[in-house]
Amino acid sequence: MTHISVTINGQLVERDVDPRVLLVHFLRDDLGMTGTHWGCDTTNCGVCSVLLDGQPVKSCTVLAVMADGHEVRTVEGLEVDGVLDPIQQGFMEEHGLQCGFCTPGMLMTGRALLDENPHPTEHEIREAISGQICRCTGYATIVRSIQWAADHPAGITNGQAEQHAVKEEASA
């Protein structure tokens, strides 16, 4: 067993882990953070993507011990004080998800892209998510979702959310 200290979504977590345990299993099995999914074992599908020091990594190909002393951000860390990250809102606005299984990974990669490049082109978005597979959407709506987030960097604040809901209702 190896002792590790990892900052996960801003909180310091200390644990003893078997050195061979994958980061994805550490998050899911040891910490019960099941928002990060597992999909392929071979770094091809990207559903396990999380941010390690702000950069997207596939957590099925990172050992938990490699995260020692580093910062990990997962889908559970996107919503802050009850306000959704614009990337989360964008996926709802533009139907960027269906079964929801690839969604956490897509959200994290989308977040990292916008952190680095707030106004990406369509091709830049496609390239950013090209290491991740979605079987449901055909990607176009994911691209639109990330574009929505780029166009709404403040997301929908509480007041706007109400307005938004009213508008939906009026048109419903």
Add this chain to the structure above:
Amino acid sequence: MTIIDQPRAARRHEDAEDFGAEHGRDHAHNPAADDPHRPLGFGRLQRKEDPRFVRGQGNYTDDIQLAGMLHGAILRSPLAHARINSIDTSAALAHPGVVAVITAKDLEPLGLAWMPTLSYDTQSVLASDKVRFQGQEVAFVIAEDRYAARDALELIDVDYDILPVVHDARRALDADAPLIRDDLEGRTDNHIADWECGDQAAWEAVKAKADHVVSQEIVYPRVHPAPMETCGAVADFNKVSGELNLYVTSQAPHAHRTVFALVAGLPEHKINLISPDVGGGFGNKVPVYPGYVLATVGSIVTGKPVKWMEDRSENLMSTGFARDYIMQGEIAFNSDGTLLGLHAFALADHGAFNATAQPTKYPAGFFNIFPGSYTWEAVYGKVTSVYTNKAPGGVAYACSFRITEASYLVERMVDRAAMELGMDPAELRLKNFIKPEQFPYDNKAGFEYDSGRYEETMRHAMQLIGYEELRKEQAEKRARGELMGIGISFFTEGVGAGPRKHMDILGLGMADGAELRIHPTGKAQLRISVQTQGQGHETTFAQIVAEELGLPPEDIDVIHGDTRNTPYGLGTYGSRSTPVSGAAASLVARKVRDKAKLVAAAMLEVSPDDLEWEKGRWYVKGDPTAGKTIQEVAFAVHGTMTLPDGVDGNLDAVVTYDPPNLTYPYGAYFCVTDIDPGTGKVTIRRFLAVDDCGTRINPMVIEGQVHGGLTDGVGMALMQFIGFDEQGNCLGGSFMDYLIPSALEVPDWETGFTVTPSPHHPIGAKGIGESATVGSPSAIMNSVIDALRPLGVTGMDMPATPNRVWDAMNGRATPPV
């Protein structure tokens, strides 16, 4: 019969609202979403599922953690065909953390070494006599954590005698082919079944008189649905109560519970089958897999919950694959472009066990659709299925029960006829379409199509893609030696099985239930028998009830996936949900409405005949101010009022819907490709899908379903393929070999639609879940072949990978192996 045409539908078509100027979409200015007069019910609506999924709060099978839960892992055969001499599990049992190791010897006394398949065959749960495909289940380890379970697999020693392999279906019926299913009494060969439709004599007569007859081998290779979530289960058996809670990746919870009752001998009322959030299905989660049975046995044996989740290679190598039809098409036509006859033969590779999931009386699925969208004097189809040393399956991957294969064949053959005639493939299709006034149409192969306006949809698509300009551009490019292709497919699907009198699975009629409860405050719960795997039932089914009752969709919760809380029905596959369960949802809401009418009449002290319905409210004819809303009625019926006859204190209702016929969605798809003459690389420049799925419930969800299917089509046509070598080794067992399209391989999809409602469906909806998967591969391949026409190419099989295209360019096109 005339086609039911709703004014709203016609307007939508005129508006072509989801077809804008740029890339077929103008979602930012969707008139439906901004329309203040948009009725409660149908229209673009954000999904009710999304808030949990974007927060990572989905609850998938592998997310389930129970106290004391153990982990199972399956040892699989490295060989495609071998006799098992012995299995030594002692070292595995001694491994730290291992609780039990199960082999066929342990299952035999329980009668569980074999289980029935959905096609009345049997399949090994754990191999006892032989292994029959690479990846077959041999032993099951149960340990305290998933790592220990996997470690122990390495310690099991199996002694095999290698046997000769049938790796190619074309060799399965050879006199000297090794016998795969020697476990079946009296079996002497690898033949499974022959199936025919149409009229062979009539076809021969048409063939004799036609000006032209062309034949073509067309292979639809083996592919795999590969949902992002693999298959798995958590079994939790309680010895005291005898109750089994089984969490499982299931598209058909009720059917699976019944199969479990039959397989495991457990009383059905003691099994709670729970299909939580499902991370994609595409047909892969319809069969019952040995792992589900093993997790259950493991829980019974250990007295603890047991989780089994397969890994990606296990998913690709052992669970329900798709297609694998080696087809021969023959088309007869006259010089003026009149199509006369079509013959299709398919050699179907079903793998080592006949485990295809399809209606029992349809051993070739709905291959009956192979005449497609055209009128023929005669058609004749035959399918022969065989065993091979490959994983079992066949019906999966959004195929609408083999409609993908049939549709691919007819669309390739019609293009082949156009080539022979030197005629434009769009013109040839337009000349031979079934006409609107010919519906209901007997397709001469056993199906009666419900409705269609094919020419109108085709012309709409031609206009949207700019067909004539594209042909001009192509001519110019060809003159410069550039390879540009324009591919067309016009498919018709038959979806929404039953009716139950014709269609069953293991004797279970293909019908679906719906139960609607209206609470006193006017909020509702709809319980349905089908199970979403991403289709958005929680939203669209609420919209169906909203449309019928005038309740806001947010006041209606849709409950599904747990057999304890939902009515019986056969589940979600073959685009069944909207055609069957959607009809049930609509009818159960109408029952509630009818009951509410009686109550409203009593409240208003008028006769029910004096009431008129507007969305959400019954009112007195001639006096619109005197009325009762559905919410007022709901509270009153639970109150102290004197109830009218026929109402017993609630508005709740239950129905089971038995569809009178399949529904027949259709579409016109156009694909523009450019091929690099130096490398053979195919680029899809544009893809337009114009779909007619009848009445449209939520255009946003429909667009999503179409986009996903189109991407499936790109995968199958250009990338995905599961091959086998001569030893029966699976060559597509990981995402490193089995290539799935990423965002860079697909274009920005263009979509359009027409609306031709189904005349027999309560709301006229036809289903959309699989249309694009059915329609897109033929459009892409017809485009690739069209691009290669100047090089003399008249056909090539999927996948059109650069090396295979290069071979075709150089006259060496071969079927995939």
